[in-house]
Amino acid sequence: MAPAPELAKPKPLIGLLLSIGVFIFHVALGFAFYRGRVISKWTISESDFVVFILPILMAMSGYGYALHLSTHLKRHPIFRIIIVLAATFFSFWACMYLSLTTYGS
Numbered sequence: 001m002a003p004a005p006e007l008a009k010p011k012p013l014i015g016l017l018l019s020i021g022v023f024i025f026h027v028a029l030g031f032a033f034y035r036g037r038v039i040s041k042w043t044i045s046e047s048d049f050v051v052f053i054l055p056i057l058m059a060m061s062g063y064g065y066a067l068h069l070s071t072h073l074k075r076h077p078i079f080r081i082i083i084v085l086a087a088t089f090f091s092f093w094a095c096m097y098l099s100l101t102t103y104g105s
Helices: 012-040 048-068 077-103
Strands: none
Touching: 012 048, 012 077, 048 077
């Protein structure tokens, strides 16, 4: 009988690239929603949930998935949660910094 083929393990580089992609997506989405709220007066951007909370939830799930691919943090879920919260905070901070310096409050 032939041995069972081994499944390829995800590489840490994929998680890092995915985290960078989530960061860029979060900043761009938050910037676009804030611009839509301040400049373009979009009706969808009138809700604080859509402008602030929805991009944060999407970023948290993206960072969580990226860290789920990490083999180093499988045994320490509390570190994974802390890293997800910290990454979400920094990407939200970058989003708000870019939005507020461009368009003001």
